[in-house]
Amino acid sequence: MLDKLNEPQREAVKYLGGPCLVLAGAGSGKTRVITQKIAYMIGQAGMDARNIAAITFTNKAAREMQERVGALMDANRLKGLTVSTFHSLGMRILREEARHLGYKPQFSILDSADASKIISDLLTTTDKQLIRSTVSQISLLKNDRISPDTALVRASSDGEMHLAKLYRAYQDTLQAYQAVDFDDLIRLPVDLFEGNEEVLTKWQHRLRYLLIDECQDTNTTQYDMVKQLTGITGLFTAVGDDDQSIYAWRGANMENLRQLSTDFPKIKVIKLEQNYRSVARILRCANAVIANNPKLFEKTLWSDLGIGDPVQVIEARNDEHEAELVAMKLLAHKFEHGTDFKDYAILYRGNHQARIVETQLRMHKIPYTISGGQSFFDKAEIKDVLSYLRLIANEDDDPAFIRAVTTPKRGVGNVTLEKLGAYAAERQISLFAAVYEEGFVWQVQATQYEPLKQFCDFIGRMQFEAPRAPAGELLKQLLDAIDFETWLYDSDEPKPAETKWKTVLELVDWVAKQGENNGKNLIEISQTIALITMLQGRDEDEVDAVKMSTLHASKGLEYPHVFLVGCEEDILPHQNSIESNMVEEERRLMYVGITRAQRSLTISYCGKRRRGGEWQITQPSRFLRELPGDDVRFSGRLAGDKVEGAISKQEGRAMLAGMLAKLGG
Numbered sequence: 001m002l003d004k005l006n007e008p009q010r011e012a013v014k015y016l017g018g019p020c021l022v023l024a025g026a027g028s029g030k031t032r033v034i035t036q037k038i039a040y041m042i043g044q045a046g047m048d049a050r051n052i053a054a055i056t057f058t059n060k061a062a063r064e065m066q067e068r069v070g071a072l073m074d075a076n077r078l079k080g081l082t083v084s085t086f087h088s089l090g091m092r093i094l095r096e097e098a099r100h101l102g103y104k105p106q107f108s109i110l111d112s113a114d115a116s117k118i119i120s121d122l123l124t125t126t127d128k129q130l131i132r133s134t135v136s137q138i139s140l141l142k143n144d145r146i147s148p149d150t151a152l153v154r155a156s157s158d159g160e161m162h163l164a165k166l167y168r169a170y171q172d173t174l175q176a177y178q179a180v181d182f183d184d185l186i187r188l189p190v191d192l193f194e195g196n197e198e199v200l201t202k203w204q205h206r207l208r209y210l211l212i213d214e215c216q217d218t219n220t221t222q223y224d225m226v227k228q229l230t231g232i233t234g235l236f237t238a239v240g241d242d243d244q245s246i247y248a249w250r251g252a253n254m255e256n257l258r259q260l261s262t263d264f265p266k267i268k269v270i271k272l273e274q275n276y277r278s279v280a281r282i283l284r285c286a287n288a289v290i291a292n293n294p295k296l297f298e299k300t301l302w303s304d305l306g307i308g309d310p311v312q313v314i315e316a317r318n319d320e321h322e323a324e325l326v327a328m329k330l331l332a333h334k335f336e337h338g339t340d341f342k343d344y345a346i347l348y349r350g351n352h353q354a355r356i357v358e359t360q361l362r363m364h365k366i367p368y369t370i371s372g373g374q375s376f377f378d379k380a381e382i383k384d385v386l387s388y389l390r391l392i393a394n395e396d397d398d399p400a401f402i403r404a405v406t407t408p409k410r411g412v413g414n415v416t417l418e419k420l421g422a423y424a425a426e427r428q429i430s431l432f433a434a435v436y437e438e439g440f441v442w443q444v445q446a447t448q449y450e451p452l453k454q455f456c457d458f459i460g461r462m463q464f465e466a467p468r469a470p471a472g473e474l475l476k477q478l479l480d481a482i483d484f485e486t487w488l489y490d491s492d493e494p495k496p497a498e499t500k501w502k503t504v505l506e507l508v509d510w511v512a513k514q515g516e517n518n519g520k521n522l523i524e525i526s527q528t529i530a531l532i533t534m535l536q537g538r539d540e541d542e543v544d545a546v547k548m549s550t551l552h553a554s555k556g557l558e559y560p561h562v563f564l565v566g567c568e569e570d571i572l573p574h575q576n577s578i579e580s581n582m583v584e585e586e587r588r589l590m591y592v593g594i595t596r597a598q599r600s601l602t603i604s605y606c607g608k609r610r611r612g613g614e615w616q617i618t619q620p621s622r623f624l625r626e627l628p629g630d631d632v633r634f635s636g637r638l639a640g641d642k643v644e645g646a647i648s649k650q651e652g653r654a655m656l657a658g659m660l661a662k663l664g665g
Ligand SMILES: Nc1ncnc2c1ncn2[C@@H]1O[C@H](COP(=O)(O)OP(=O)(O)OP(=O)(O)O)[C@@H](O)[C@H]1O
Pocket: 004, 005, 006, 009, 024, 025, 026, 027, 028, 029, 030, 031, 032, 033, 241, 244, 275, 276, 277, 555, 556, 557, 558, 595
């Protein structure tokens, strides 16, 4: 098994004597070290899978890792192995230790939309910008492990005082709902470990060896969790690349890589230098761009996969033309090389860039999937159904209560809900609990009360069934009972209603599969869904489709042929980052993008682009000027041409040939 590794990789896999840090550039096999090491520890070193935890950055990465390890050894020996994100590990710890923190094990997990809603209520504002900035400031406080009380004490200006008070109120609201947000999933276990020796020891014994992928993107809380869990033995392997640190905006701190050597002086540092992913020209482009950043560590990267074609940099007239060019170039390339759609990825800086590309792909009948964008689970009809599941898991989840009780409308009016809200607030109990209190019953007329009571009784029955019935079946019953399909058709035109109902049926299938494959009941499934929404990653079946993704969500992945679109000033680097001196992080993002490509890379930018309804002249990204001239074929302004934006003759011929062949077949 170890034959498939180079010397330093093998060394990293076999080293079990203490903490180990693998520091290396993109595509050098860091993730491969982790999967092979898991197999090595179980297969050769005789360790129990239950004592090993591998932590990755996204659900998708976790799934892939599980599969890769699964291919290396028998499923039986992998029983109990933990492969998860920091957040799902945190959730597991929290669920088991909830009572130590004043939570019940079926707490709800709020996604960022729910969190924003709470902040918006507390601030009594709908100003999106204000809400977003408040949410992110609170999140940064949490990730730096600053509690509301500490924030209050430390506040040195009116603004900070205001934020601290808001943070306090927000946290109290979460507690009242028996809900946590994403940051709490890590912060709360870390606080618990710090204050409770017994609990910490239990988990240290359980998870004796940790492997951490993408270590450059851990934030302070996550880093603390690693330190706590590995304790004095320091049995872990961390792999990372400071040049790929792209989550500073979420509190990630690549200095943690250096901090490891301070906290664990005996740490063994291993460097990898051979890249197994990309042809030389792509790699040289990546190296040239990142050379413009100051270095945390010295690294070199080389590859012997051949030199490859020049990287293409193309200019389009405008954003729509850019999307069209990409679609046509992709088709031409596909016909010429006999590749599949799934060999291609289109990467972009921000989700808003996706729509225009999608339109062109559809026009050219190119199948695609999107990750890192608006998730399946974010759709309104899905969130409606999920509000029921959340409420079944945790009846104190007031936001879920309100959504469910009003969807479909069941004769519970706003006035009644307001009365219920006021009563619950005064008694400091949840809306659900308030329904059953005599004090409330007296306040409303029987006709108003009856539908409320029926609703709560129904939830109660579902709670009783949930641990007993198959998840998929129960969800079907639920949808029947609330007559969700009829409601969709009543509240929308037939066409969109049909689409929505199909989406809901997809959810039913997905839930049924989760229940059958993983033996989970409806309550357990509803808790994990919250985590899926956070970082892309529903199972995308291996369909033959072009992958569209944000640069952030493409981290750790690789694709044979990559299109990187919108390489312009103000997009990549992003406008905010230029203004706030964060261009280095954007350069790392560019580096991540380039290094996803295995065999070919095409980068595009536009001459102008529509923004807020107006045309704006755009400038090519500064990063394009950092590319090495010998390895790149420029067209457009950067080559001193006038933009014609046409496809080359050769490409045109290949396309034509392909289309004729298709017609013939
Ligand atoms: N020793 C090796 N021999 C052959 N192929 C390898 C070897 N090591 C890694 N690879 C392959 O190289 C590619 C990149 O590996 P991997 O994804 O582990 O790199 P990485 O360092 O984690 O990259 P990133 O920084 O982008 O996360 C994968 O396709 C992997 O299978």
